[in-house]
Amino acid sequence: xxxxxxxxxxxxxxxxxxxxxxxxxxxxxxxxxxxxxxxxxxxxxxxxxxxxxxxxxxxxxxxxxxxxxxxxxxxxxxxxxxxxxxxxxxxxxxxxxxxxxxxxxxxxxxxxx
Amino acid sequence: xxxxxxxxxxxxxxxxxxxxxxxxxxxxxxxxxxxxxxxxxxxxxxxxxxxxxxxxxxxxxxxxxxxxxxxxxxxxxxxxxxxxxxxxxxxxxxxxxxxxxxxxxxxxxxxxx
Numbered sequence: 001x002x003x004x005x006x007x008x009x010x011x012x013x014x015x016x017x018x019x020x021x022x023x024x025x026x027x028x029x030x031x032x033x034x035x036x037x038x039x040x041x042x043x044x045x046x047x048x049x050x051x052x053x054x055x056x057x058x059x060x061x062x063x064x065x066x067x068x069x070x071x072x073x074x075x076x077x078x079x080x081x082x083x084x085x086x087x088x089x090x091x092x093x094x095x096x097x098x099x100x101x102x103x104x105x106x107x108x109x110x111x112x113x
Numbered sequence: 114x115x116x117x118x119x120x121x122x123x124x125x126x127x128x129x130x131x132x133x134x135x136x137x138x139x140x141x142x143x144x145x146x147x148x149x150x151x152x153x154x155x156x157x158x159x160x161x162x163x164x165x166x167x168x169x170x171x172x173x174x175x176x177x178x179x180x181x182x183x184x185x186x187x188x189x190x191x192x193x194x195x196x197x198x199x200x201x202x203x204x205x206x207x208x209x210x211x212x213x214x215x216x217x218x219x220x221x222x223x224x225x226x
Contacts, residue, residue, distance in 0.1 A: 031211040038196055043203055043208075043217040044156070049213050087154055098163050100171070101146060101215055102209070105155035 004091050006104035014112050019076040021107050022088030033072045034090040044088055079111045119204050119218035126225050131166035134189045134221045145187040146205040198225045
């Protein structure tokens with residue numbers, strides 16, 4: 001079982017719609033969860049992170065975490081064409097005395113004008 | 114300006130040659146990471162380090178080597194033992210701890226011919 005799994009997509013939504021991106025992880029000891037956005041040919045940039053169960057909102061973005069189900073999601077409200085990118089889910093896990101940051105394969109999102 | 118610098122941006126090498134990718138950060142971060150990204154794929158962890166003179170293998174360490182002689186620097190050597198080295202390589206750094214985001218350099222695109 002892969003450590004961090006995401007639907008590869010592509011996910012296509014119309015402008016103004018809500019985009020929903022999902023991620024599951026295998027290690028119950030995982031402690032914090034990150035969503036990054038990556039435009040083609042560029043390096044990833046952080047959108048937001050979450051470490052407690054529940055929802056966390058930042059502008060048009062909402063991250064949701066359910067540790068019992070080992071599930072984390074990202075909702076993008078009022079999607080814009082500029083949101084078209086690959087969204088990467090990352091999980092930080094403590095192994096011994098070191099923190100390991102593991103990424104999923106990413107979900108390609110296309111927002112159609 | 115604070116940040117992470119990877120050099121060079123593009124690198125071409127002949128098959129069978131070792132090549133070293135540079136990663137320098139002036140953010141005073143303790144943790145540093147190396148990832149590899151292939152087209153349409155997520156980030157796969159090669160090596161990571163929490164402190165000077167200590168580092169751990171990630172999920173795909175075979176054919177790679179690193180050193181961490183200074184806090185600011187974490188160079189990656191792609192050896193001739195790496196069977197398919199052509200890829201986009203990303204370096205990241207963060208504070209240690211769980212709820213700390215990783216910042217990325219601009220990446221090095223390595224092509225082996």
